[in-house]
Amino acid sequence: MNNQVNKFLLWCFLLPGGLYRKLGADLPQLKAILVTKLTIDDRTATGLSKARNRNTGGETNMATATTMLISLVFGIMYLFVFAMDDDINRLTLYFGILSFMLAMFLITDFSHILIDVKDNYIILPKPVSSQTFLIGRLLHIIIHVSKIIVPMALPGWIGIWISRGLWGAVVFIPVMMLLTILTFAVVNALYLLIMQVFSPARINSIITTMQIVFSIVLYGSFQLLSRVMGDSFLQGIDLTQYVWIWLFPSFWLAAAWTYLYSFASGSVYIIGTILSVVVPLLSLWLMIRYLAPAFFRKLSMISAGTSGEEKKSDSKAVHHKDSGMSMRLAGLFTTVGIERESFRFVWRMTGRSRDFKLKVYPQIGYLVVIMVMMFVRNHSDIESDLLLMDNTRARLMILTVIYLSSILFMGAIYQLPFYEQSKAAWLYYSPPLIGPGKVISGSIKAMVIKFYLPVVIILTIAGIALFGFRILPNLVCGLGNVFLLCMLYSWLLMDRLPFSVSPKRAGEGQTTFRNMFMLIGLPLFGLPHYFLFDFPIVLCVVGAVTIAIGYIVLRYTQGDRVGVYEGRLEAYASTWFRSSLSVNQQSGLKGLKMPSRNSYGIRGRLKRRSLITDH
Amino acid sequence: MTPIISIRNLRKSYGPKEVLKGIDLDIYPGQVIGYIGPNGAGKSTTVKILCGLISDYEGTVTIKGMDLKQDTLRIKSIIGYVPELAELYDVLTPSEFLHFIGALYNMTPDVTNDRIEKFLTAFGLKSNIHQRMDTFSKGMKQKVLIASGLMHNPEIIILDEPLSGLDANSVIIIKDLIQRLAKEGKTIFYCSHMMDIVEKVSEKIVLIDNGAIVANGSFAELKVQLGESSLEQMFANLTAGHTLTGAADDIMDAMHTQSGPSHE
Structure with a gap:
């Protein structure tokens, strides 16, 4: 079943082959890279499956299916927001939870997708153009993200369809995409920050800490959710009344959905829509223009730079x-x-x-x-x-x-x-x-x-x-x-x-x-x-x-x-x-x-x- | 004869630290070059540059008349690289891994299939062809890596400690293989610490220390030049000076120390 999932994903993402070729990619190589990467993903326990599962280590070849299944289960659990009446309230909460979860998944998994030092020894010495390599990496990331976000958002999407009709569900899709882009950009920036502050040698231990925090937050949030669900949480509150709510992008997205769904008049909806379109796209542009190059520079430093000095100073710190x-x-x-x-x-x-x-x-x-x-x-x-x-x-x-x-x-x-x-x-x-x-x-x-x-x-x-x-x-x-x-x-x-x-x-x-x-x-x-x-x-x-x-x-x-x-x-x-x-x-x-x-x-x-x- | 690899004034720094301080080297087709030097001398930096892993170097590297910075892809397709540590995706099986490598060299699946089977049979790994490599021993992984570097029939082969983890019989196979490859006109760039093997397989020995070449010539030439009988001795003299014999004395002393500053 797992292979079918991968095959399907691969087929989907290789559909615009002409476009990739135009961008300078070599299609057979691109396909080989993606097939290999997806197989590796399948056999590497990551993120949730690692954080929640005590017995990793054994041979897995179902990591993809597991991740997707777990995401789906989470998605179903978040359906509780549909118990609320107000669209803005429930979507603000829903988008908030979703982007938080996605961010957590990405933070814990990124190291293995992005900082795969082995690529430098295995793929780079081969006659692979940098376009092929970059598009391969990008597609791998997109496939990886969609493996998480699609199953997680699916129950909500169906929920919207049932409660708000087809148009609501159609509008939901671009809003989810914007949410994904924004979350991705934030995580990317966070990683860059970590890399800036800590030496490459320490990054793995920072990521370990994050994984630990992730699993605790996850556990705590479920304990909390089970309480919240019983209460009449957020019931009868008008979020639009509060100024601080503008600090939460999930509120903009909720406003955008509401605007697109019902063309509701009111400055709140229009401003929300503008923000939720402009900010993700702007951050995407920033990411491509400034963050990504810095990112890859840092990455090559990690791989090339196993420089002795850093290691030395690090072990000294531990020693003391x-x-x-x-x-x-x-x-x-x-x-x-x-x-x-x-x-x-x-x-x-x-x-x-x-x-x-x-x-x-x-x-x-x-x-x-x-x-x-x-x-x-x-x-x-x-x-x-x-x-x-x-x-x-x-x-x-x-x-x-x-x-x-x-x-x-x-x-x-x-x-x-x-x-x-x-x-x-x-x-x-x-x-x-x-x-x-x-x-x-x-x-x-x-x-x-x-x-x-x-x-x-x-x-x-x-x-x-x-x-x-x-x-x-x-x-x-x-x-x-x-x-x-x-x-x-x-x-x-x-x-x-x-x-x-x-x-x-x-x-x-x-x-x-x-x-x-x-x-x-x-x-x-x-x-x-x-x-x-x-x-x-x-x-x-x-x-x-x-x-x-x-x-x-x-x-x-x-x-x-x-x-x-x-x-x-x-x-x-x-x-x-x-x-x-x-x-x-x-x-x-x-x-x-x-x-x-x-x-x-x-x-x-x-x-x-x-x-x-x-x- | 024109050199197949020509390196001129090659320099590379990591931050303030200059790792390569102007390397000049000509390598001719069919030559086996033993590239030796102590840890941190700049060996693997040179290798990484030759493989196109590092592109921000100074100086020029010309391979088969092409500039490494200009024609990177064409050069990469005629080079076979066997990395030092067992760097491979070990959740894959040898077959999957080598198919992947074949695709990256744009080989057809049929040819790849055929070669994988022949390579792995020759290396005695036929029965492991569909097992994940995370359970493999170091030597088994190394064999897969060697196969991955030779499979596309490259003209230049860069070997970075290719014998690490291999058993004696496999070492014989590889030594034999290196000589056969050279006879067929392949150029081999061989990086190693194992002096006795370098001495035996290399036609020309290049010794670097501190980012600069300190000796360059055939073993016979170096013997005359440096007046030492073994490569090991030459290596020690050129890179460590007199400190080595002292070290053995110190170690012997350390073993016999009876009392010292107390532990607690």
Whole structure:
């Protein structure tokens, strides 16, 4: 099906072949470039599919269809605006959402379309004229944008057709085009700004940050939308009354549609129409005239310029930033040697690995959104009975917040073994390391300090600020329980060393395991807690006990009490070795009997654990 | 005989840093040129200019009587370039990738098809022809890249570290191939760090350091000129001076250091 989509798109966009030829393009080459680029797009998870999907890495060849489907689903969700009566209001909101979404998609995907350095090595040395190359790139961008915007706007277009008739739908099309042009120009300018301010070497990390922000905003906006939809939002408000509304291009576009649809008289509509035609076209002209050349200059700098100086100054900045902190923390919480070094290693890598940041940091955002939403939903109660902590709902809410905070640690530790350059994990196996115990305990400690301790601090401060000191026993017990849960989870899960497994190997089974663990573990501790809510002394004792047990589990992981983990490292090594082979080598190993995946999964781990404790 | 590649006073700067400081070089048809130099000497900048990747250089580059700045496309179509790092779209299969390359050289699909099959069979990749290259080893990718640089039967072949990641048997194949190509009249511009291979395959060796040519001639000529027996020695003398032997001493010392400033 996917191929059909691409074939159709290609056919559409190659229709004006005569025009391209006139512009100086070589058609067979142009077609070859586009076919290749679309195939690559299909097999590269980008934007949403990347931001929302935890398990990328596997082979995709449905990225196009996925993106289009996701866009369509979004488009359907935005239909809620049609619950509003006023055209200006609903279209202002609708266009606003659409251009925001498009911008987000483009920001996160642009790097891979525009800054594909490989083009410089693969296409440019070939006898391809610059016209062919530029038109190819332009068409690729247009196809890419239409893959997002067409499915997203389709439900709205049908909605307009049904509610306002054919003419409304016809007028909708040029307005959408103007919206697309404007959004595109803004994103382009934004990219140029980023490139101007940051060195080429840092652009990728900026884009990573943006992707993280994107997924959080997305999540937040859905939480918010589900609230807004229930309310009579924007109902009975006349947007044209406000001056600030002119700052929103979506308002101009809404005015333009209204004007074109009904030829409504009134200066608002006429000015809106003029603005929505002039500004996008002007920005398009600016883009072609000034931004694009600057853009390509910068791009060639990125590719040509891997200049040593920039790299050097960059790594220096990183070096100064965190080494002091990680040194001090490592000194406080770990013993000298392997454990301390592995603490520092994990501390630094979690701050620098793009993959890790992309997968874990959005979860911090989700957590904040969930918690904020919980308070927003109950905002009327905050001042009254909630603060007294004496009704069921208030208690449930407090406990939910405390126990949900474990998501962060568990998500982070789940992601810890995965790393693009997993081959680098030879470093564990080459030195004469007896067992993985110290490495793992050092890593877990680093993760606790980085992803659990901040939660403790924030929740304690927020809890005391909101409820006073009487919340403390519940915090001690709750956070103690969370600590124990996290330790148990790490002990069960850490059968791979940090940053040693290719993300392609991220098994579905482990996600299920995490969900099961939380589904059973959280209520198992949370429910008794709920019934003990009013017994501060008991709570404190339980908290102290769970923290102690959690600590024992941590020590146990370290291997201090269970003796030498003989043979264990070999198991780790053979899993790693197998995963780092190329296809050729793997096919050569087919006849060889290798330990099955399962024996290193959670079940195998439990089995090994019991074997170890036996002697 | 007129040179096929003629470089006159070639200069190139990145910002204030001058990477090439006036290169003059003539290369004749059928020659194998070993282009060597330490990291950052300007090797890959020269290569990028010859391939038409960088156009804002000073000086003139004439290839087959055409100016590189004027007739870029015609020149590009007679050059085959094998880039240094495994730069390819690795989500594609070798077949898809090479078909794409063929189209960019305006080859007909039939010819491309035929050549892809023959190239990959010769390289022992026939069974991988429809597998995505993201699972390939470095050597396998390198073979695909070599195929992509030779497929259109170019007159000039620019190889940038073509042997990286290849196993010993493949190295023999490529070495053999280079000699056969030269015999057929192809001009080969060979960039590498592997002195022993450069020494064996190159008819003429050009050594650059700091953006300027410091030695230029056949291996025999250089031996007489510089009084060294191996290319490695010449290279070290011309580009590093006396510092190399010292470095080995320092490393030996470092291994035996017992105490030093404490870590904490």
